[in-house]
Amino acid sequence: MSTGYSGDGKAVRGNYNVYPEQAAAGLWANPTDLAKFIIDIQLSLQGKSNKVLDTAFAGKFVTPVAPGAALGNFIIQNKDTRYFNHGGANEGFRCVYYGSIEDGNGVVIRLNSDNGRMLDEIANSVSIVYKWKDFYNPIVRSAVAVPLDILKTYEGDYDIMGNTLTIRIAGQPMLIVNKREFYPIYFSSQEDFFQPIFLSI
Structure with a gap:
């Protein structure tokens, strides 16, 4: 496992923290397993798989029960395109995943740093390169010199x-x-x- 780092660049004591929780902070997964999870949810929504969730429950997994929130993850609606996502954070680590509900796009990003500001930048860059629909619509601004x-x-x-x-x-x-x-x-x-x-x- 990689060494985690604080926001100021110092290594986490013992390389990573061990949490007593069995679910939240105690649940560790690698990006490959999370990507397989996203893909299987997307296939289940199309009725092509039920390895993780069957089609009916996968539908509940991406159906909001509160604004922007479904069962166990969050929903982003941009125009007519929907994405499910969730982030994670343990000491020295930050991560996020996104999966499109209709188009089969997805990404898992994991950093071994508390400084997670690159997560959105990486996700946005992936969406631009792979032409994801309505994921990232940048606002272009100009900077000026100020005395x-x-x-x-x-x-x-x-x-x-x-x-x-x-x-x-x-x-x-x-x-x-x-x-x-x-x-x-x-x-x-x-x-x-x-x-x-x-x-x-």
């Missing part, structure tokens, strides 16, 4: 729904989440900035 004295006025800690986000200006302006995850921010004007991962900021 340092104006950048400095943005420095500080911000409370957003009980979470502290920090902005520091040292060369590249950075957004710091939980005091250990660093994300570059870009200014579209002297009054507006954006962060490609946190689009709501």
Whole structure:
């Protein structure tokens, strides 16, 4: 098994953490097994397999019981295309999978780092290369240079729904989440900035 790393690049003590839970954090799987799981769910939905779930239960697996949530996974609806997905996180590791309900597309991404910001970037890149329908519709923005004295006025800690986000200006302006995850921010004007991962900021 690979060594897990914290968001600041330090190896997890003992290479990976062992959890007592038998289901949540105690469930380990490799990307190949997860990919086989996704494929079999997709085949079950078409009535071509029942290795994991039969067709009726596979239908329940991808039918929302609450907005965006089905039995055991989440549902993303973009226009007429639906995807089922779930993420995972143990200390030093992050992962996510996506499977399309109608088209047979899917991906499993696993990182041996707490810094999971690459997960979406990788998934979006896969969807572009393999031409997935309605998975990723990028917003194109332009960055501008902003004088340092104006950048400095943005420095500080911000409370957003009980979470502290920090902005520091040292060369590249950075957004710091939980005091250990660093994300570059870009200014579209002297009054507006954006962060490609946190689009709501």
